[in-house]
Amino acid sequence: METKTAKILDGKALAAKIHQELAANITELQPKIGRPPGLAVLMVGDNPASAAYVSNKEKACAKVGITSFGKHFPTQTSQTELEEVIEELNQDERVDGILVQLPLPNHLDAITLLHKIAPDKDADGLHPVNLGRLVRGETGLRSCTPAGVMRLLEEYKIPLVGKQAVVVGRSILVGKPMALMLLEADATVTIAHSRSQDLKSITQNADILIAAAGIPGLITAQMVKPGAVVVDVGINRVTDSSGKSRLVGDIDFAATASVAEYITPVPGGIGPMTVAMLLQNTVSSYLRATSN
Numbered sequence: 131m132e133t134k135t136a137k138i139l140d141g142k143a144l145a146a147k148i149h150q151e152l153a154a155n156i157t158e159l160q161p162k163i164g165r166p167p168g169l170a171v172l173m174v175g176d177n178p179a180s181a182a183y184v185s186n187k188e189k190a191c192a193k194v195g196i197t198s199f200g201k202h203f204p205t206q207t208s209q210t211e212l213e214e215v216i217e218e219l220n221q222d223e224r225v226d227g228i229l230v231q232l233p234l235p236n237h238l239d240a241i242t243l244l245h246k247i248a249p250d251k252d253a254d255g256l257h258p259v260n261l262g263r264l265v266r267g268e269t270g271l272r273s274c275t276p277a278g279v280m281r282l283l284e285e286y287k288i289p290l291v292g293k294q295a296v297v298v299g300r301s302i303l304v305g306k307p308m309a310l311m312l313l314e315a316d317a318t319v320t321i322a323h324s325r326s327q328d329l330k331s332i333t334q335n336a337d338i339l340i341a342a343a344g345i346p347g348l349i350t351a352q353m354v355k356p357g358a359v360v361v362d363v364g365i366n367r368v369t370d371s372s373g374k375s376r377l378v379g380d381i382d383f384a385a386t387a388s389v390a391e392y393i394t395p396v397p398g399g400i401g402p403m404t405v406a407m408l409l410q411n412t413v414s415s416y417l418r419a420t421s422n
């Protein structure tokens with residue numbers, strides 16, 4: 131019997147296309163505007179994964195023509211010091227986007243820091259004003275990972291209207307805004323999470339399944355409806371029995387690929403789309419700030 135394999139939703143390829151489009155836009159706009167777009171990336175401490183993500187963001191900025199203002203602080207940096215830096219960046223006319231790389235060291239209050247970012251410079255779309263705009267269906271800066279999922283689904287013309295969408299995970303970074311964006315696209319949305327009972331019976335109903343729990347291999351093939359579109363937001367580093375480290379998502383990719391119609395890989399799926407949406411948000415803020 132022939133085994134079916136899901137089609138790949140290629141986030142890496144789409145992100146590269148978006149980078150090219152943004153680079154072309156910036157090349158055209160910069161001489162008229164008189165300066166390039168600017169993104170400030172605040173990183174506190176030395177978490178190696180965060181350092182790698184920040185370095186990728188800075189490289190992506192350089193590639194498309196966005197100036198990045200890297201602000202790297204030692205672990206002990208105080209809340210007040212960071213709030214003052216954000217206040218300065220809010221006033222800095224060279225800076226269109228500001229983000230605080232997460233997670234932060236435990237002594238810092240991420241929510242309060244995110245509140246301090248001017249909503250129109252909130253490149254990560256995590257400020258309450260931007261989350262509120264999303265709730266109300268108003269234009270605003272959208273959270274990068276869920277916006278990346280939506281852009282990828284759009285690229286592959288995945289129908290959403292009236293479909294059963296299940297989001298596994300309820301974080302502010304992904305799960306909650308993801309559910310709102312799917313709702314905005316007229317899907318029927320269920321949010322499941324670590325306290326949900328009988329997760330399998332919920333995920334089996336999903337035409338569109340978004341796994342964003344941060345638990346390696348949480349979603350098995352048996353939990354997926356045949357023909358579903360499966361999006362893996364999890365990026366988990368695991369060490370196998372031979373001591374080798376590799377990245378895996380929240381979905382058992384190999385087994386699920388024989389059940390689903392479409393699937394995102396890890397790596398090469400939603401991770402690169404997150405960065406592409408960050409750059410896009412920065413360019414949107416640049417256009418808004420310089421349009422008068």
Ligand SMILES: Nc1nc2c(c(=O)[nH]1)N[C@@H](CN(C=O)c1ccc(C(=O)N[C@@H](CCC(=O)O)C(=O)O)cc1)CN2
Pocket residue numbers: 182183229230231232233254274275303365377396397398399400401402403404405
């Ligand atoms: N302020 C924020 N903090 C964090 C966010 C965020 O969107 N804003 N998301 C994650 C980390 N993250 C971006 O910051 C991120 C993670 C992974 C990738 C990515 O492209 N991953 C690659 C694989 C990379 C590798 O080999 O290690 C992939 O999936 O193909 C991009 C962004 C938490 N913090």
